[in-house]
Amino acid sequence: MQKSKITLYIFIALVLGVIIGYIYNVHVIGDINSKISTADASVKNITARIITLKDTTTTGYKTLKAQKLAQVAISGTNNTIRDNKLEWYTIISDIFLRLIKMIIGPLVFTTLVVGVAKLGDIKSVGRIGSKTLLWFISASIISLIIGMIFVNLFQPGEIMHLPLPDSRLSTDIKPTGLSLKDFVGHVFPRSFFEAMTNNEMLQIVVFSLFFGVATAAIGEKGEIIIKAMDAFAQVILKVTSYVMVLAPLAVFGSITAVVAKQGLGIVSTYAAFIGEFYLSLVLLWLVIVFAGFIVLRKRIIALVNYVKDAMLVAFATSSSEAAYPKLLLELERFGCNNKIVSFVLPLGYSFNLDGSMMYMTFASLFLAQAYNIHLSFAQQITMLLVLMLTSKGVAGVPRASLVVLAVTIPAFNIPEAGIALLLGIDPLLDMGRSATNVLGNGIATAVVSKWEGELTEGDLFIDNEAA
Numbered sequence: 001m002q003k004s005k006i007t008l009y010i011f012i013a014l015v016l017g018v019i020i021g022y023i024y025n026v027h028v029i030g031d032i033n034s035k036i037s038t039a040d041a042s043v044k045n046i047t048a049r050i051i052t053l054k055d056t057t058t059t060g061y062k063t064l065k066a067q068k069l070a071q072v073a074i075s076g077t078n079n080t081i082r083d084n085k086l087e088w089y090t091i092i093s094d095i096f097l098r099l100i101k102m103i104i105g106p107l108v109f110t111t112l113v114v115g116v117a118k119l120g121d122i123k124s125v126g127r128i129g130s131k132t133l134l135w136f137i138s139a140s141i142i143s144l145i146i147g148m149i150f151v152n153l154f155q156p157g158e159i160m161h162l163p164l165p166d167s168r169l170s171t172d173i174k175p176t177g178l179s180l181k182d183f184v185g186h187v188f189p190r191s192f193f194e195a196m197t198n199n200e201m202l203q204i205v206v207f208s209l210f211f212g213v214a215t216a217a218i219g220e221k222g223e224i225i226i227k228a229m230d231a232f233a234q235v236i237l238k239v240t241s242y243v244m245v246l247a248p249l250a251v252f253g254s255i256t257a258v259v260a261k262q263g264l265g266i267v268s269t270y271a272a273f274i275g276e277f278y279l280s281l282v283l284l285w286l287v288i289v290f291a292g293f294i295v296l297r298k299r300i301i302a303l304v305n306y307v308k309d310a311m312l313v314a315f316a317t318s319s320s321e322a323a324y325p326k327l328l329l330e331l332e333r334f335g336c337n338n339k340i341v342s343f344v345l346p347l348g349y350s351f352n353l354d355g356s357m358m359y360m361t362f363a364s365l366f367l368a369q370a371y372n373i374h375l376s377f378a379q380q381i382t383m384l385l386v387l388m389l390t391s392k393g394v395a396g397v398p399r400a401s402l403v404v405l406a407v408t409i410p411a412f413n414i415p416e417a418g419i420a421l422l423l424g425i426d427p428l429l430d431m432g433r434s435a436t437n438v439l440g441n442g443i444a445t446a447v448v449s450k451w452e453g454e455l456t457e458g459d460l461f462i463d464n465e466a467a
Helices: 003-027 030-052 059-085 087-119 122-154 180-187 192-197 201-217 220-262 265-269 271-296 299-317 321-334 338-351 354-370 377-393 400-412 416-423 426-451 460-466
Strands: none
Touching: 003 030, 003 220, 003 299, 030 059, 059 087, 087 122, 087 192, 087 201, 087 220, 087 299, 087 321, 087 338, 122 201, 122 271, 122 338, 122 354, 122 377, 122 426, 180 201, 192 201, 201 220, 201 338, 220 299, 220 321, 220 426, 271 299, 271 354, 271 426, 299 321, 299 426, 321 338, 321 426, 338 426, 354 377, 354 400, 354 416, 354 426, 377 400, 400 416, 400 426, 416 426
16 A cells, blocks of 8 residues: 555544544434443442441441442443444454554564664664663653643643542552562563563563674674574564555544544533643644754654654554554655664653653643642652653553553642543543654654664655656
8 A cells, every 4th residue: 555545544534433433422322421421420429428438337338339339330231332332443443453463572573683683782782772762861851841831831720620539539540560679570571472472562672682682792693593583574564564554444443433432522521621732742743843853954854754654543543552563664764774763663662752751741730730739840840750750660551641640649649539530531632642652753763863874865765756
């Protein structure tokens, strides 16, 4: 499928997904959504009443518990009915995401081993790694600061006047451990095959770095491994081209399911928050692109053109992981050396999540405003630093941004229950976060390639001639 056509098909899929999703929301599952909302509201009210009762042996307490269980059952039953009605749409996107997950582990391993081995020695790895981390840390700080500035400027938590969840209630978001032991366990694999099975990007990267350096260290004997890995990587990339044919269908299915479940009503309720968040994201895009322009000059426009399909896939599927194979291919087509791409990009997916970083600051301070909790400038800077550290330990964790929030906000006396305010719109926000993560990692890889003198013209002129 030609590049120009797949862009068109993905865009058409986005539009059709919104239209079909809206029709489904109104005419097919509207009543089901109403029953779920009513049942969930009842569960919250009953839970709040239960909390006030000190004696758990009374008839009133047992009655409330029975009523709560009945409402939970109603919500669960209707959720199942809704999921069944959307099953065909979610299956389409699930197939695509499963195929992508099938590819990512082998793709990261083979390309990173080849890339590191071609770098030649540990000094080269250290040099490129230090430049890469310098860019990542700078981008993370800028993303957090932009989020902090805009949420303080717009004050969405104050102006929206949302009904607040009881601060004593809990959410279903499980905070992840923050101890040094847990972090080390998350980074260093105890089994390469376990890391591959679970798609643990950081663990795959660590093993690949050791394997690549060792391959380069054994000299001529390692050439056989490099050639085999290179050939295997080419096979995986070919498989990727087959899988990407399904991207428009996956986009259609994913968008349809999201709009059908959430509806457009939630957009109007949270219009201020969603609009201000996406405006902040646009500014972040401009800052990232400008930073890339300083290094890449006019070629930054061509780079954005190359990665836009990967951004669209990430946006529609709410998964930057889904765009990884496409992004890797496009960066090499742009002219980035494959050894740089295969080294920088996996690290970026673990450490350079610009959109997620900005969202975490924006969301944390939004919740503080909603609960009328004043945080001084010093406290906000402290929160920024804490978010920067805690976010590095949850790469690959489902709903990672919400998990980091659940870990961080209690330290600043913000009720964890406030996260319930974000659950309904999180899928819509995740789209923008994912697309931003892809853009940030694409530009970071191109910049490091330029710094290393490994950026060529790619197939830019071939594309022009073909046009």
